[in-house]
Each structure stands twice: as structure tokens, then as C-alpha cells.
Amino acid sequence: MPGGIRPRFGVWAVVYGSWGPFGHPDDPVDASWERNKRLVVEADRLGFDSTLIAQHVVNPFGDELDQLETWTSAAALAALTDRIEIIAAIKPYLVHPVVLAKQALQIEEISGGRFGLNLVNAWFKPELHRAGIPFAEHDERYAYGREWITVVRGLLTGERVSFHGKYFHVEDYQLRPVSRTRTRPALYVGGESEPARALVADTADVWFLNGQPRREVERLIADVAARPGTGPGVRFGLSAFVVARETDAEAEAELAALWELAEAGKARWEALVADADPKAVMFQTFAKYPHIGTNGGTAAGLVGSYDTVARRIREWTGLGIETFMLQFQPFETEMRRFAEHVLPRVRESAPQAF
Incomplete structure (x- = not known):
């Protein structure tokens, strides 16, 4: 494998009920615990390396739709699986860092050292506004998140933490037990704005990037890698929606069918974008590169024959991408196809790498 990288493959838990266009005849919108349990347990059996459980309190595609709760589900999945890494997303404004660090350490123990925490900056304004939680300006949210993760990171490693900042005041706090298998759970960070990249350089083990063309990802990786604060162990992950078939033509035909469904249901996507922070770089990027799926989806280019998709994965690893967090539709069927x-x-x- 180029660069000596052993690629890791993860699946997004279906927290919204679907990651593709709504209305697919073989992919009913189902965000239930039972479905997610079956999906992640099967992903574990099929050899996937991780699962990402995105965090929302209400479904951003419509609050009449079900939404899986992230942290209770992460704890349950940690107990039900054997080898897959459980990554739970967290929005700092929703949970105090002391409480969250304790929850993370408990899931780390339940999983036997298979837990990761994904720090994300909130972008869906109604989720906070309607709960009476202030939705600060973009850069202030990152300043808040920087203090938040500083407290969490210290507590995860077992340090006795005293911290006095603009947003948090923690005095002589220590948590037990800490991880029995490593220094602390893994820290994944998302976001591509300037404050996000600075936070990645200073705190992340893995930077999650949205699916987008190679030249853009290459530019972003080079920027973070060149920062003085970047630790030597920072690794890179990429979100992607996969459409793989026997031939390129078959894959393109399937993609065209998904685009027809997306066009029929575009009102839901437009409503979601209208409720997003316009300063969120993620949505600025999405506007440049039309795609199926969330977080860049098919803009990552994993559409084609089995050989084509495998080749493009090798090209991404040559650029430095280690973790591929994948979406499919219908999810279970296409996840099995990818594994096979x-x-x-x-x-x-x-x-030799596996």
C-alpha cells in the first residue's frame, strides 16, 4: 500500500434512518436502535474497523423523523461487539466536559479499549436555539470547543485537572478508572475552517475530512501537516459514499438512479441547509461539489467497478488517508457488497499490511 498505510474502513451508523436520498424503495427510513444494532454487529463480523455514531438530538431532516441517541447507543454497542471501534460524536455545547469525560471513560472500559470520541462543531441552529442554548458565532464555538477538549483530554488521561478559562472553571478534578489498555480513548476532530484546522493540529489523533476532490483534500492535509503545533501522530480520515458494481457503467447507472431520488426529495435537503450556519465551511464545500450522501458523500469518488473503487482507495491512502468512513444505500446490502x-x-x- 502506498506510503505504508494500512487503510481502515468504518461505517456510519444510520442515526437519521438513511444516508442516501429518502424514498429509496429498498431503504426505508429507519433510525431505530434495533436496526442500528443489527447493522453494527454485522459490520463487526464482516471485518469493518470502526463505526461512527453522529450526534443530533433531533433529526435535521425533520423533527417528525426518528433520531438515534449517540452516547447511550455507543455504550450498548460497545457491550455487543467484539473488535470494531465505537466512535461517538459530541457537540461541546450539549454536555459539560467533566460529565462527558466520565461517560467516555466508562465506554472505554465497556469496550475494552475500542472507543473514540469525535469532536464536532454544531452547525444545525434549531437544535440549540429551540432548547434555549445560545448558538454562538462560528469562531466563538471553536474557542469554546478548544477549552472543552482541553479539559476532556486531561481527564481522559487520568490527570488531576484544574482549568480556568473564559467558559470553564474546573478545580482539582480527577476521574477513575482510566483506560486499562492505552493512554486514553482516541480523539477524532471534524471541521475544515481555519479555527478547526488549528484545533486539529493541537489536539487530534485523527482529522475527519469531508468527501471532496483529491486536490482539495491534498491542500487541506498539507496545511495541517505544516503547522508547528501538529503532533507527529496526527492521522487523516475521509467520509465517502460508495456505489460499487461489477462494471463502471453499472455503478454510474445506479448513481444516476440515486440522483433521480435526490431530485424528488430535494426540499428536505434545502430545508436542512436553510437551518445550517452559513459560516460552516462544510456547507460551502458541499455547494461546490454536488454529491449523494452527507459529509461530501460521492464527491470522494468511490463510484465505479469494484476494481475502480479499490484503485481509488489506494490513491487516497497514497495521499495519507488512513480511515475511510463509509455510507451506502441500501445500507446493509451495499455494506455486504463492499465487504465481499x-x-x-x-x-x-x-x-503484508493486514
Whole structure:
């Protein structure tokens, strides 16, 4: 594998009920615990390395729709799986860092060291506004998040923490037990704005990037890698929606069918965008690169024959991408297809790495 990277493959838990266009005949909108449990347990069995449980309190596609709760589900999945990493997203404004650090350490113990925390900056304004929680300006949210993760990171490693900042005042706090298998749970950070990149350089183990063309990802990685504060261990992840078939033509035909469904349901997407922070770089990027799926989806280019998708994954690893967080539709069917046809092709290219 180029660069000696062993690629890791994850799946997004279906917290909204679907990651593709609503209305797919073989993919009913279902965000239930039972479905997510079956999906992640099967992903564990199929050999996927991680699952990401995005965090919302209400479904941003419509509050009449179900929404899976992230942290209770993460704890349950940690107990039900054997090897897959459980990554739970967190929006700092929703939970105090002392409380969140304790929850994270408990899931770390339940999982036996298979837990990751994904720090994300809130972008969905109604979720906070309607609960009476102030939705601060973009850069202030990152300043808040920086203090928040500083407290959490210290507590996760077992330090006795005293911290006095603009937003948090913590005095002589220490948590037990800490991880029994490593220094602390892994820290994933999302966001691509200037404050986000600075936070990644200073705090992240893995930076999650949205799916977008190679030249843009290459530019972002180079920017963070060149920052003086970037630790030597910072790694890179990419979100992608996969459409893989026997031939490129079959994959493109399936993508065209998904676009038809997306066009029929575009009102939901437009309503979501209207409720998003316009300063969120993620949505500025999405406007440049039309895609199926969330977080860049098909803009990452994992559409084509099994050989084409495997080749493009190898190209991404050559750029430095280690973790691929994947979406599919219908999710379960296409997840199995990827495990059967694409994973072996990737792994055969570098058998010594697996």
C-alpha cells in the first residue's frame, strides 16, 4: 500500500434512518436502535474497523423523523461487539466536559479499549436555539470547543485537572478508572475552517475530512501537516459514499438512479441547509461539489467497478488517508457488497499490511 498505510474502513451508523436520498424503495427510513444494532454487529463480523455514531438530538431532516441517541447507543454497542471501534460524536455545547469525560471513560472500559470520541462543531441552529442554548458565532464555538477538549483530554488521561478559562472553571478534578489498555480513548476532530484546522493540529489523533476532490483534500492535509503545533501522530480520515458494481457503467447507472431520488426529495435537503450556519465551511464545500450522501458523500469518488473503487482507495491512502468512513444505500446490502468485493481487492494489494 502506498506510503505504508494500512487503510481502515468504518461505517456510519444510520442515526437519521438513511444516508442516501429518502424514498429509496429498498431503504426505508429507519433510525431505530434495533436496526442500528443489527447493522453494527454485522459490520463487526464482516471485518469493518470502526463505526461512527453522529450526534443530533433531533433529526435535521425533520423533527417528525426518528433520531438515534449517540452516547447511550455507543455504550450498548460497545457491550455487543467484539473488535470494531465505537466512535461517538459530541457537540461541546450539549454536555459539560467533566460529565462527558466520565461517560467516555466508562465506554472505554465497556469496550475494552475500542472507543473514540469525535469532536464536532454544531452547525444545525434549531437544535440549540429551540432548547434555549445560545448558538454562538462560528469562531466563538471553536474557542469554546478548544477549552472543552482541553479539559476532556486531561481527564481522559487520568490527570488531576484544574482549568480556568473564559467558559470553564474546573478545580482539582480527577476521574477513575482510566483506560486499562492505552493512554486514553482516541480523539477524532471534524471541521475544515481555519479555527478547526488549528484545533486539529493541537489536539487530534485523527482529522475527519469531508468527501471532496483529491486536490482539495491534498491542500487541506498539507496545511495541517505544516503547522508547528501538529503532533507527529496526527492521522487523516475521509467520509465517502460508495456505489460499487461489477462494471463502471453499472455503478454510474445506479448513481444516476440515486440522483433521480435526490431530485424528488430535494426540499428536505434545502430545508436542512436553510437551518445550517452559513459560516460552516462544510456547507460551502458541499455547494461546490454536488454529491449523494452527507459529509461530501460521492464527491470522494468511490463510484465505479469494484476494481475502480479499490484503485481509488489506494490513491487516497497514497495521499495519507488512513480511515475511510463509509455510507451506502441500501445500507446493509451495499455494506455486504463492499465487504465481499472491494475489501479483498484492497487487501490483496498489500497482504503484508493486514
